[in-house]
Amino acid sequence: MSSGQTAEQPVESLRDLALEEAALDLLAARVAAAKKDVRARTQRALDAAAARDGVERIAAVLPSGEQVATISLRKGETGPVVVDEEALAQWVRRTWPGQEWTETRIVRTVRPWKLAELVGEMEAAGAPKVADHSTGEVLTVPGVVWKPTRARTHALTWRKGGKDATAEAWRTGALAGQLAAITAGGTE
Incomplete structure (x- = not known):
C-alpha cells in the first residue's frame, strides 16, 4: 500500500445501525421504568426494615x-417551608414596623434576603420560631410550617470489581430472574 492510500474500513450497514438504535432505545426505556419501580420498592422495604429493625444498609x-x-x-431532611407568604409578610411588618424588610406590591412580601435570613434562623432553631433580637423574645412565625424538604432515599455504592462481576452474571444468565421484566413482551 502506498503512503497516499489508507486501509479500507468496512462500512457499517445502515439497516444494522437502525435496528441497533431501535433495540437500544427500547431497552433503555424498559431499564429506566424497571429501575424506577425497583428503587421505589427498595425504598419502601428499607424504610420498613429501618423502622422494624434499625437496618440502614x-x-x-x-x-x-x-x-x-x-x-x-439516606435520611430525609425537614425544615421550615413558607406556605403563606402574605401571613408571614404581615407578621414581619407588625413585629418590626420600623424596618423595611417587607415591600408592598399587590400583597405584602418579605424581601428575599430577609426571608433567607429568617429561614436560616428557623433551621437553626429546628422550628418555625425566631428571636426578636431587640427584646430576646422567641416568636412563633405564622405562615411557615415544619415539614420534609428532601425525601428520604437510598444510594447504591459499587464494590471494586462489582460492575464487572454483575455484567458477567448478566451475560451468563445468572440474573435472568431479576432482569426478566426488561426483556418480557409488553404493549406500547
Whole structure:
C-alpha cells in the first residue's frame, strides 16, 4: 500500500445501525421504568426494615455469593417551608414596623434576603420560631410550617470489581430472574 492510500474500513450497514438504535432505545426505556419501580420498592422495604429493625444498609449479592454493591439508606431532611407568604409578610411588618424588610406590591412580601435570613434562623432553631433580637423574645412565625424538604432515599455504592462481576452474571444468565421484566413482551 502506498503512503497516499489508507486501509479500507468496512462500512457499517445502515439497516444494522437502525435496528441497533431501535433495540437500544427500547431497552433503555424498559431499564429506566424497571429501575424506577425497583428503587421505589427498595425504598419502601428499607424504610420498613429501618423502622422494624434499625437496618440502614443491605448488600447486593450475586447468586454466586459475591457481594457487588451496598445499598444504604439516606435520611430525609425537614425544615421550615413558607406556605403563606402574605401571613408571614404581615407578621414581619407588625413585629418590626420600623424596618423595611417587607415591600408592598399587590400583597405584602418579605424581601428575599430577609426571608433567607429568617429561614436560616428557623433551621437553626429546628422550628418555625425566631428571636426578636431587640427584646430576646422567641416568636412563633405564622405562615411557615415544619415539614420534609428532601425525601428520604437510598444510594447504591459499587464494590471494586462489582460492575464487572454483575455484567458477567448478566451475560451468563445468572440474573435472568431479576432482569426478566426488561426483556418480557409488553404493549406500547
